[in-house]
């Protein structure tokens with residue numbers, strides 16, 4: 001399945017990969033180059049504070065040291081972005097598109113190298129990391145295509161007068177990313193922003209600082225003006241310096257709900273618009289008339305991509321009572337067959353979780369579920385690969401929880417790990433009520449062969465991204481984002497142009513001023 005996806009995403013002239021060739025291997029990488037980037041260059045921070053340690057999840061080794069940016073650094077990045085904005089915003093959409101397309105070409109050529117660094121920093125499998133890089137590149141290509149279509153309206157008024165609207169960029173946009181899709185998030189945020197004529201200062205998660213700066217280098221190499229896309233590293237202090245900076249026009253954030261609330265609060269002080277891509281506790285509804293084979297595949301795709309660390313995951317799997325035993329048997333069998341191990345190996349399907357504290361948190365959710373009466377049908381345990389160099393890595397076996405009920409913590413809270421909760425239901429009405437009974441609304445899925453039921457159910461699901469007979473596919477042409485506390489605004493698709501631009505109305509008088517005075 002993933003292989004098929006990978007093939008369809010790879011363009012024929014992509015640099016061919018000699019089989020087995022690797023730029024890096026697990027346990028062998030030390031990143032020593034500076035990870036900040038502004039005004040066209042990698043930079044070291046001038047901020048004197050403790051460096052943070054960044055680990056390689058696959059081995060637990062130290063990968064690099066992060067230098068958090070302080071006010072002076074943030075100021076310099078902002079200044080560079082402001083200066084690039086002056087130039088970039090005056091270029092035509094066609095001119096901007098040429099540079100973005102060039103960036104996409106470079107990503108294609110460097111695909112393997114970027115994907116491998118993503119694996120080393122994040123722990124996900126190389127197979128998935130390649131798809132993430134492809135998704136980032138496709139997003140840049142898609143918005144390059146839209147850049148030249150940005151246009152206004154012409155409105156005729158009495159006496160030959162008229163008005164027209166111009167679609168203008170906002171200015172310097174801030175992007176703040178999470179650690180689960182480091183490169184893809186940087187691309188998903190920068191592509192629409194740049195296409196509309198904005199510049200960007202991006203802050204990756206301090207846990208995964210490595211690949212966003214590669215994107216910055218790529219934009220610069222592609223011919224972007226100095227300062228168009230900048231990267232400042234750090235955690236919440238750096239993030240809040242960005243959100244409060246007076247020269248920032250917009251903040252786009254991906255991460256948890258509690259941080260999303262803080263971002264919105266900070267942005268509100270400057271009356272700045274926000275895009276928020278937050279968490280979820282999404283339902284997946286499997287009716288007894290579904291194609292069971294596809295429903296099982298869908299449930300695995302809904303829960304185990306990126307070690308389960310995906311905001312849109314369908315972690316509440318509601319299965320209609322009559323097919324529950326069959327479904328559970330098949331899901332458990334397939335889950336147990338997932339190959340866990342060195343994420344840089346082609347055969348690996350599940351790598352390491354992002355950090356030790358996160359792994360511990362996910363395992364404690366499994367413990368809590370047991371205490372609350374759920375049955376562990378498989379997995380949910382620490383895993384130690386046989387390869388000695390991986391002994392210190394953050395691995396666990398993917399877990400399926402049975403006998404779950406709606407009031408359990410594992411069913412109510414976002415676990416953000418490879419833990420699927422299976423629940424049983426009887427009627428459509430009942431399952432819709434239970435599926436919607438949450439403060440989140442990022443995604444939802446339904447498996448059924450009944451076309452009328454599929455659309456009826458989707459109409460009643462309170463979620464921003466709904467899947468019929470599939471799960472967790474995010475083509476960049478299609479908007480992605482949440483209802484309720486799962487977020488504000490959308491990423492991808494045409495609509496996102498509206499989130500990175502503003503309308504100016506120009507009134508033109510062709511006669512005399514009809515003054516009342």
Ligand SMILES: NC(=O)C1=CN([C@@H]2O[C@H](COP(=O)(O)OP(=O)(O)OC[C@H]3O[C@@H](n4cnc5c(N)ncnc54)[C@H](O)[C@@H]3O)[C@@H](O)[C@H]2O)C=CC1
Pocket residue numbers: 176177178179180203204205206234235236237238239240243254255256257259260262263277278279280310311358414415416
């Ligand atoms: N829905 C999603 O896509 C994601 C959800 N999560 C959830 O959040 C939990 C915590 O993960 P974190 O990485 O700590 O997520 P987080 O939401 O705290 O961090 C996301 C980004 O926001 C930045 N940030 C944190 N506090 C900030 C502040 N006050 N001002 C400005 N920026 C700030 C972080 O440095 C990071 O770049 C995870 O265990 C998971 O449950 C995490 C990542 C993505």
Ligand SMILES: C[N+](C)(C)CCCC(=O)O
Pocket residue numbers: 180181185254305309310311312472473474
């Ligand atoms: C690509 N996909 C659907 C697996 C995840 C995208 C959303 C995220 O950042 O978690």
